[in-house]
Amino acid sequence: MEIVTNALALRDVIRQWRQAGQSVGFVPTMGNLHAGHIKLVSTARQQAAKVVVSIFVNPTQFGPNEDFASYPRTEQQDQEKLIASGADLLFLPSITEMYPQTSRTGISVNGLSSLYCGASRPGHFDGVALVVCKLLNMVQPDLLLLGEKDFQQLTIIRQMVADLNIPVRVEGVSTVREIDGLAMSSRNGYLSAQQRQQASKLYRALCAARDQILAGHGDYVMVAEQQKQNLQQAGFAVDYLTICRSADLMPASFSDSDLLILAAAKLGNTRLIDNLYFSKARS
Secondary structure: OOEOOOOHHHHHHHHHHHHOOOEEEEEEEOOOOHHHHHHHHHHHHHOOOOOEEEEOOOOOOOOOOOOOOOOOOOHHHHHHHHHHHOEEEEOOOOHHOOOOOOOOOOOOOOHHHOOHHHOOOOHHHHHHHHHHHHHHHHHHEEEEEEEEHHHHHHHHHHHHHOOOOOOOOOEEOOOOOOOOOOOOOOOHHHHHHHHHHHHHHHHHHHHHHHHHHHOOOOOHHHHHHHHHHHHHHHHEEEEEEEEEOOOOOEOOOOOOEEEEEEEEEEOOOEEEEEEEEEOOOOO
16 A cells, blocks of 8 residues: 655556556545444445545644544554555645645535534534545545445535536445444544443434334424433433434425434533434325
8 A cells, every 4th residue: 555645646646547547436534444434445445446545634624622632543553454455545644735825715515514513513514625625636536435424524525526516426335333333433432431331322312213203203303302302311412313304404394205313412522423314105
């Protein structure tokens, strides 16, 4: 696996691949890789001749009181995992490489970026959109792989790619879970042993809400509120739990068939997000 730290070297390698007629898949990450990330790499390997992975802890998507400084950085272990997974190139830029000067250009996907996680983390998705756009311009891949665990982020990046006519196919890859159902996340390492035992209740709440809807409950607001209360009783500080349309993340009605349950909640200082997509018979 080749490792490059600047855009010029990155483009030189990719130019050679292009001249050889090889397609490029791209997996952007913030490192501290787990099985969910490796699934993205494996999926890219199946669909592209060459796979680029980036590791960059992006400061523009962290708020002033969030965990940028303490976010886990495990570059050596990450490199070993990427070699084992068959990645061809690791792009490992510095902050000055990604943001060489004060930026005067921003990207905001209006509407979508202010919902849910965007409401409690103002500016977060603007930072995500900006860094992903910059990375896409640097890598210029044929295929972009993103995890479905952050479904709002995936939806925002899909909208940005469509709006800006970026020539890349965006593919979401299903969430990888622990045995008890907890969605894999780099932030799970912040949980204490007791919190880790509680954490799987978030996914169970989503499953319970889904089962209620599939059983015919039509008051989605009430279904969501019941599961919020269950989580609060289990020790979670619930940011949101909502039932929406999977296509545009707008609140769902009983007549909608493709649904998504989105949730974010804290255990102690650790913020967990999860979602559950499902379809029901059309009413």
